[in-house]
Amino acid sequence: MTDKVLMKGNEAFAETAIRxxxxxxxxxxxxxxxxIPEYMARELDRRGGAFLxxxxxxxxxxxxxxxxxxxxxxFISSSSPGIALMQxxxxxxxxxxxxxxxxxxxRCGPGIGGIQPGQADYFQATRGGGNGDxxxxxxxxxRLQEAVDLIYEAPLIADRYRNPVMILADxxxxxxxxxxxxxxxxxxxxxxxxxxxxxWTVTGKADRGGKRxxxxxxxxxxxxxxxxxxxxxxxxxxxxxxxxRYEADGLEGAEIVFxxxxxxxxxxRETIELLGDRGVKAGLIRPVSLWPxxxxxxxxxxxxxxxxxxxxxxxxxxxxxxxxxVNGRKPVRLIHxxxxxxPTSVEVMDEAIAILEGI
Amino acid sequence: xxxxxxxxxxxxxxxxSYCPGCTHGISHRIVMECLDEAGKLGxxxxxxxxxxxxxxxxxxxxxxxxxxxxxxxxVATGIRRVHPDKVIFTYQGDGDLASIGMSEIIHAANRGExxxxxxxxxxxxxxxxxxxxxxxxxxxxxxTSPDGRDPGAVxxxxxxxxxxxxxxxxxxxxxxxxxxxxxxxxxxxxxxAALEIQEKRLGFTFVEFLSTCPTNWGLTPAxxxxxxxxxxxxxxxxxxxxxxxxxxxxx
Amino acid sequence: MNTKLFFAGSGGQGILLMGQILAxxxxxxxxxxxxxxxxxxxxxxxxxNCTVIVSDSPxxxxxxxxxxxxxxxxxxxLTKFEALLKPQGKLFTNSSLxxxxxxxxxxxxxxxxxxxxxxxxxDERAANTVMLGAIVARTGFxxxxxxxxxxxxxxxxxxxxxxxxxxxxxxxxxx
Numbered sequence: 001m002t003d004k005v006l007m008k009g010n011e012a013f014a015e016t017a018i019r020x021x022x023x024x025x026x027x028x029x030x031x032x033x034x035x036i037p038e039y040m041a042r043e044l045d046r047r048g049g050a051f052l053x054x055x056x057x058x059x060x061x062x063x064x065x066x067x068x069x070x071x072x073x074x075f076i077s078s079s080s081p082g083i084a085l086m087q088x089x090x091x092x093x094x095x096x097x098x099x100x101x102x103x104x105x106x107r108c109g110p111g112i113g114g115i116q117p118g119q120a121d122y123f124q125a126t127r128g129g130g131n132g133d134x135x136x137x138x139x140x141x142x143r144l145q146e147a148v149d150l151i152y153e154a155p156l157i158a159d160r161y162r163n164p165v166m167i168l169a170d171x172x173x174x175x176x177x178x179x180x181x182x183x184x185x186x187x188x189x190x191x192x193x194x195x196x197x198x199x200w201t202v203t204g205k206a207d208r209g210g211k212r213x214x215x216x217x218x219x220x221x222x223x224x225x226x227x228x229x230x231x232x233x234x235x236x237x238x239x240x241x242x243x244x245r246y247e248a249d250g251l252e253g254a255e256i257v258f259x260x261x262x263x264x265x266x267x268x269r270e271t272i273e274l275l276g277d278r279g280v281k282a283g284l285i286r287p288v289s290l291w292p293x294x295x296x297x298x299x300x301x302x303x304x305x306x307x308x309x310x311x312x313x314x315x316x317x318x319x320x321x322x323x324x325x326v327n328g329r330k331p332v333r334l335i336h337x338x339x340x341x342x343p344t345s346v347e348v349m350d351e352a353i354a355i356l357e358g359i
Numbered sequence: 360x361x362x363x364x365x366x367x368x369x370x371x372x373x374x375x376s377y378c379p380g381c382t383h384g385i386s387h388r389i390v391m392e393c394l395d396e397a398g399k400l401g402x403x404x405x406x407x408x409x410x411x412x413x414x415x416x417x418x419x420x421x422x423x424x425x426x427x428x429x430x431x432x433x434v435a436t437g438i439r440r441v442h443p444d445k446v447i448f449t450y451q452g453d454g455d456l457a458s459i460g461m462s463e464i465i466h467a468a469n470r471g472e473x474x475x476x477x478x479x480x481x482x483x484x485x486x487x488x489x490x491x492x493x494x495x496x497x498x499x500x501x502x503t504s505p506d507g508r509d510p511g512a513v514x515x516x517x518x519x520x521x522x523x524x525x526x527x528x529x530x531x532x533x534x535x536x537x538x539x540x541x542x543x544x545x546x547x548x549x550x551x552a553a554l555e556i557q558e559k560r561l562g563f564t565f566v567e568f569l570s571t572c573p574t575n576w577g578l579t580p581a582x583x584x585x586x587x588x589x590x591x592x593x594x595x596x597x598x599x600x601x602x603x604x605x606x607x608x609x610x
Numbered sequence: 611m612n613t614k615l616f617f618a619g620s621g622g623q624g625i626l627l628m629g630q631i632l633a634x635x636x637x638x639x640x641x642x643x644x645x646x647x648x649x650x651x652x653x654x655x656x657x658x659n660c661t662v663i664v665s666d667s668p669x670x671x672x673x674x675x676x677x678x679x680x681x682x683x684x685x686x687x688l689t690k691f692e693a694l695l696k697p698q699g700k701l702f703t704n705s706s707l708x709x710x711x712x713x714x715x716x717x718x719x720x721x722x723x724x725x726x727x728x729x730x731x732x733d734e735r736a737a738n739t740v741m742l743g744a745i746v747a748r749t750g751f752x753x754x755x756x757x758x759x760x761x762x763x764x765x766x767x768x769x770x771x772x773x774x775x776x777x778x779x780x781x782x783x784x785x
Contacts, residue, residue, distance in 0.1 A: 024440055032649055052436065054433070055433075055466035056462060058433070058463075059433040059436075060433075063433045063437035066406070066438040067437035067438065067441050069434075069438070070404065070442055096424070096425070175647055176647070177644070178643070178644050179637040191442050191443070194441070202422040203404070203442060204403060204421075205421060206400075212422060214422070214423050215425070218414075266670050266671040267671050270671040344675035345671060
């Protein structure tokens, strides 16, 4: 017996967010993540936080903005089209420097798309669907334990940089079950402790002896806005150094190197075993952070590698970053499925062999 | 000498940037005076909208934040969850509240959120340059209704106080005007009443101000006040639409 | 040891519950396990299936391209998923609802009268547990005791009164 529990992904995400100290959750139902608002409705109020079903994802992200600006540790979740609606708010959160933890249990698109797994929110997550110069920090777990660990860490990162952190999961992770170890409950911050912990928040100026706080994203003077955006990017430059994360396996001597994130990376691991059985050595680069993207991982690709292959449930959105990382040193190819289809590891193997034969 | 008038500490000692004849200055001051007189300036958190008054935090001497167009009630909802004991208000114009933010205001009111919304109705979009608002009167010209508002094409002007008062979550709804000294005094009473009811956490409180926009109306400040009296008030009747004691519409 | 199982039927047949009981039992035994359900817009009556992988080493991929055992709780599941079995894999058909046999000859087929057995025990809804017991008895990758000791996971609270029935159902078709 261990202290492991078997939980559905979405419920594990919700429980972890509570344990991470996120006392405020604003949500709206959308497949495949509706278990999260349901879980929060059952749990959050009785554990000292506050749950509210918002009128829309627009409402939810702006409630998060208000709660976050007022010093609460906030968590919001949705799936692809709902995250699209939240982009306005994410741009505001970034510009105003309001931390939040955001979870996208992504499905396939565009439009309503479908409810099956997809990774075509890569651009939305890493390039941002909102206006202006900003970045959300994006992490993409490939297993439930890693998702739990990242959600637990996310509020700390968000607070440290005063910027939203997004966990990009997919419908498979949200719906699957896997044994996990849940982290300890962090205390929920009390309203009276907010001014000391987050002195920039709006809590009423009496908390600061009459010194007023304003949380804003409007700068009418070009010089002021320019200075503010440059400061935001100094913060992002620091994040690029500190937050870029990846796993690299079997790169030495690999004929072919797969690049994949999330559940697709797990598929590639099985493909690598299958290729090994056929005498083809393959490696894997798995970006854990999608923004900042771990470009330096590609410096480890060795002379034996004939091709770097991005494996994605999209039309090759991440491949653009892979090409930047490879920087012309190797051919970059794509193995992909869209529409909610997921290839088998055998199919990926067959396509990988075809790529090697074509080079 | 004994001072007979002092400027409220709720207003920062700067000139507002609003146009001559605009009544934002009056409604700002009324809200701040009421908070000051209630001893709540230090406890207040205000949410500015998109519109001319996005810069209201440059004049209102309380903690404030800017919200996206129409989202102020959602933002205030989030603040209330974190701070059950503070005084929270939104200050929103008619394009912000009645058009792009209709969903947020209706749902916040229906939930009975315990913050106060101050609604500035001047029947036009101000900051963007005089376009038609949901509250623009029939026949009233704007840059996007150059021949005057045609209700056959865009519907009738929306009466927000009446709409809000129809929701069970709203406990205090009053429409006031800023065109005469008597109306200004009544407006201040309405604001004080709304904030007092907010203190009791009975539900949603809402004060609509019939206001001016001389610049975009193309009128002098004096004629703009006449426009309020002769055009706006007849279509948007003043009065208390709901109080905790008297929830039925009564005008 | 790495066993890949696939359970298929229609919504309401308890397909996902079978998989969850098995996954929980495997976790309690200290084994690695993944449970991956299909999900769709229907709440009832649509197709339902799930994949359970049980292993004594970390599981790279929760998706499978071939299965060691397939449970087909209705006819569409048999015709659609018998191809998923690897050669010499084990097919369990619910013979109460499926009257035909598999089209493949390179597999072992077991016909389990799951619904009839459950009805004879008093409640047709226990057909999934009958099938689960039949599979565990004929594959042996996990002990029957481990499953038996996990039934309380599924049948607790308001459903605790169904526990004795399901304990019987689990052992009803093990021979």
